[in-house]
Ligand SMILES: NC(=O)c1ccc[n+]([C@@H]2O[C@H](COP(=O)([O-])OP(=O)(O)OC[C@H]3O[C@@H](n4cnc5c(N)ncnc54)[C@H](O)[C@@H]3O)[C@@H](O)[C@H]2O)c1
């Protein structure tokens with residue numbers, strides 16, 4: 001599976017504020033680029049922290065992109081995926097609105113009733129890992145459902161885990177000319193952090209867009 005991570009951060013590396021509220025870091029051109037990236041993949045993934053903070057829809061905004069997918073014989077929107085070890089996705093979350101197929105990845109220890117609640121809300125539940133979603137296993141399972149190209153939109157906890165598991169092929173990050181600050185504000189890669197064996201990136205593109213810069217990297 002090919003995994004592309006995309007995010008927008010402030011010049012000091014923050015994905016949002018210490019209150020974890022959604023902030024528009026991208027400008028209009030970058031949001032259009034994100035829409036086009038979504039149109040190019042089989043599924044778009046976030047962690048449940050992002051679902052709880054932002055309630056994203058993860059569908060395509062531009063009807064022309066929807067038509068292009070349909071003309072190519074694909075589903076109108078990419079599937080949606082939530083890494084959600086303890087089944088905390090609210091049944092009325094926007095990404096369970098039926099617009100696209102939604103996979104919720106949960107851990108084995110999660111009680112069967114919680115899985116059933118998600119299924120009743122329309123989710124396809126994938127179980128992987130004992131007490132936390134095991135990402136390599138979960139991505140293999142998604143591949144068996146036809147997901148060959150996966151885009152990950154965050155947040156920082158999920159992005160760190162994907163790097164930690166060596167699962168990221170490409171990273172694109174829009175850097176906005178603002179400082180958000182705050183030691184408790186989410187950054188591009190949170191989790192426990194690396195103390196050695198840092199994943200190396202190869203700079204593949206630098207582009208000025210909106211009032212910021214888009215950095216594109218290939219991952220080893
Ligand atoms: N600027 C951006 O591009 C951008 C993008 C996405 C989110 N955000 C912001 O990021 C914040 C949310 O990020 P976050 O880091 O709190 O949450 P997150 O979205 O990374 O979700 C983390 C949660 O995912 C679940 N999870 C399941 N399996 C996991 C695994 N193997 N590894 C890691 N997590 C796993 C856990 O419950 C964990 O708490 C919000 O403030 C949101 O607004 C910003």
Ligand SMILES: Nc1nc(=O)c(N)c(NC[C@H](O)[C@H](O)[C@H](O)COP(=O)(O)O)[nH]1
Nearest residue numbers: 008023024025026054056057058059153
């Ligand atoms: N690229 C990007 N730039 C930002 O400035 C920002 N705040 C996010 N945040 C990602 C997060 O997941 C958002 O919630 C979804 O980008 C919203 O997606 P929808 O429009 O609801 O589909 N992403």
